[in-house]
Amino acid sequence: MPPLHSVQALKHSDQLTSAETFGMAPLKLHYFEMPGRAEVARLCLTIGNVPHEEVLYEFKTWPEHKAKMPFGQIPVLELPDGKMLAQSGAIDRYTAKLAGLYPEDPLQAALADQAVFHLADTWDLYAPTFRMSPEEKVTARQELLAGKVGEKLQQLAKLLESSGEYVAGDKLSYGDIAIFAGLSNLVSGFLDGVPTNMMDQYPVLKAFRNKIASLPAIKAYYEKRGEGYRAAFKPDSA
Numbered sequence: 217m218p219p220l221h222s223v224q225a226l227k228h229s230d231q232l233t234s235a236e237t238f239g240m241a242p243l244k245l246h247y248f249e250m251p252g253r254a255e256v257a258r259l260c261l262t263i264g265n266v267p268h269e270e271v272l273y274e275f276k277t278w279p280e281h282k283a284k285m286p287f288g289q290i291p292v293l294e295l296p297d298g299k300m301l302a303q304s305g306a307i308d309r310y311t312a313k314l315a316g317l318y319p320e321d322p323l324q325a326a327l328a329d330q331a332v333f334h335l336a337d338t339w340d341l342y343a344p345t346f347r348m349s350p351e352e353k354v355t356a357r358q359e360l361l362a363g364k365v366g367e368k369l370q371q372l373a374k375l376l377e378s379s380g381e382y383v384a385g386d387k388l389s390y391g392d393i394a395i396f397a398g399l400s401n402l403v404s405g406f407l408d409g410v411p412t413n414m415m416d417q418y419p420v421l422k423a424f425r426n427k428i429a430s431l432p433a434i435k436a437y438y439e440k441r442g443e444g445y446r447a448a449f450k451p452d453s454a
């Protein structure tokens with residue numbers, strides 16, 4: 217990844233063929249460079265070969281762009297007509313549908329959503345720690361791992377044990393991608409205080425994360441874009 221300027225456009229040129237053919241502007245995903253709340257959409261768009269570009273912001277200059285976003289936050293998906301779609305949950309579901317990663321069957325769709333919401337609940341537990349001092353942060357995150365986050369991870373492991381090959385039947389869905397991205401993010405070093413080897417305590421989660429990381433399209437993505445926090449998104453990295 218080249219160094220970021222104040223805003224950087226990242227063109228997924230190998231996927232632009234159909235958009236160019238039909239004269240349609242590609243989707244533009246606006247976010248920071250980090251995986252964060254945009255990684256599920258990035259993976260859906262990539263796996264589904266949906267033509268898209270990324271607009272990447274630096275933290276330093278982000279405030280200059282905040283007012284352009286519907287709710288003053290990113291991720292935002294810019295549609296071909298210029299409309300701006302906000303909220304990662306909505307973007308993830310929309311990109312999953314475009315990519316064929318959102319089950320058509322209502323129950324399978326709900327099972328995929330269930331996994332997505334559980335991961336969101338798990339990550340939400342860390343939200344207050346972002347406002348803490350560096351020392352407090354580490355202590356609070358260690359306590360969460362031993363307490364409420366640990367509980368959510370155990371529940372996720374149980375869910376995976378009682379699911380089939382994937383969380384929504386026998387086909388990959390955005391639910392599996394959300395679990396993969398959420399767990400990889402957790403052990404990526406992004407959260408000071410969360411040990412990068414903590415997945416060793418959760419063999420079921422570790423095996424599932426590695427299984428999704430090893431799928432050819434996902435593996436190929438991190439072979440191209442596996443620097444920094446994304447090193448933890450590769451197979452057998454966690």
Ligand SMILES: N[C@@H](CCC(=O)N[C@@H](CS)C(=O)NCC(=O)O)C(=O)O
Binds near residue numbers: 289
């Ligand atoms: N509920 C929103 C939350 C979005 C959010 O918290 N975005 C953060 C980055 S992860 C952001 O834009 N931070 C900069 C700011 O609030 O100015 C979503 O899921 O999209």
